[in-house]
Amino acid sequence: MANEPKVALVTGAAQGIGRGIAHYLLEKGWRVALFDIDESAGLQSLEQLPEGRAATFIAGDVSNENDVRHGIERTLDWGGRLDALINNAGLADPHSGPLEDLSLTDWQRRLDVNLTGPFLMAKHAVKALRNAKGTIVNIASTRALQSEPQCESYAASKGGIAALTHALAMSLGPDVRVNSVSPGWIDVRAQQADAPTNLKPLPASAHEQHPAGRVGKPEDVGALVAYLISPEASFVTGQDFVVDGGMSRKMIYE
Numbered sequence: 001m002a003n004e005p006k007v008a009l010v011t012g013a014a015q016g017i018g019r020g021i022a023h024y025l026l027e028k029g030w031r032v033a034l035f036d037i038d039e040s041a042g043l044q045s046l047e048q049l050p051e052g053r054a055a056t057f058i059a060g061d062v063s064n065e066n067d068v069r070h071g072i073e074r075t076l077d078w079g080g081r082l083d084a085l086i087n088n089a090g091l092a093d094p095h096s097g098p099l100e101d102l103s104l105t106d107w108q109r110r111l112d113v114n115l116t117g118p119f120l121m122a123k124h125a126v127k128a129l130r131n132a133k134g135t136i137v138n139i140a141s142t143r144a145l146q147s148e149p150q151c152e153s154y155a156a157s158k159g160g161i162a163a164l165t166h167a168l169a170m171s172l173g174p175d176v177r178v179n180s181v182s183p184g185w186i187d188v189r190a191q192q193a194d195a196p197t198n199l200k201p202l203p204a205s206a207h208e209q210h211p212a213g214r215v216g217k218p219e220d221v222g223a224l225v226a227y228l229i230s231p232e233a234s235f236v237t238g239q240d241f242v243v244d245g246g247m248s249r250k251m252i253y254e
């Protein structure tokens with residue numbers, strides 16, 4: 001087992017940041033199981049990989065316990081081990097409208113996918129992760145820390161991720177390390193299944209407002225995840241890491 005390439009399971013890997021993380025880890029020599037509710041986008045993501053990359057796609061809904069159990073079993077059947085679980089799948093649109101009109105069903109769906117999903121994944125992956133002395137990275141958001149109006153269910157789900165992360169780190173250590181990553185604005189338009197070939201560049205003002213001088217890319221998240229799941233991060237657990245080009249450190253009083 002020690003000489004085999006390590007196996008990561010990335011949820012929401014068909015598109016967006018998850019696709020970026022999966023492709024980044026594959027480039028670094030990981031074997032990667034891509035898990036997503038969108039089967040056609042997932043298979044497309046798999047097809048776009050360079051020849052010889054060790055990846056598989058598993059269709060499923062992170063908020064459905066049977067799908068999660070099946071996803072972990074399929075990953076182990078395919079890869080024989082599980083070293084890293086990346087809980088990235090989410091309903092990524094933060095806007096849910098005026099509070100008075102936010103239905104309990106809408107509120108619960110965001111909580112189910114964004115927060116219950118990572119709990120179910122961790123629950124069913126923990127035995128294999130313990131065996132491998134593995135790690136979990138949960139993708140939260142800077143919206144766990146700051147808000148604009150009408151984002152209650154998304155913000156609550158991401159705040160929950162940050163808290164779930166340190167709770168899991170206490171329960172699963174020292175065998176399994178658990179951290180979260182909170183991205184700011186990551187441009188994922190090119191990583192969508194239906195991305196047009198002639199994407200317009202973002203306006204200069206979008207980049208210039210960032211202290212780092214640009215909007216984020218999926219690889220920015222991939223690089224941080226790759227570090228957190230590596231042996232170099234063996235003293236790092238229970239933490240949240242912001243990757244937002246410095247936006248959440250800016251004074252914004254008018």
Ligand code: NAD
Nearest residue numbers: 012014015016017036037038061062089090092141185186
């Ligand atoms: P995206 O919509 O491009 O990709 C999300 C992926 O998750 C899709 O492939 C989708 O099919 C999948 N998914 C949705 N519900 C699922 C479910 N129930 N089960 C399995 N898969 C499911 O979104 P993104 O922008 O890449 O966001 C990815 C993660 O990063 C999300 O958790 C999001 O909240 C977080 N995030 C994104 C940004 C950003 O600027 N893009 C910023 C902060 C946090």
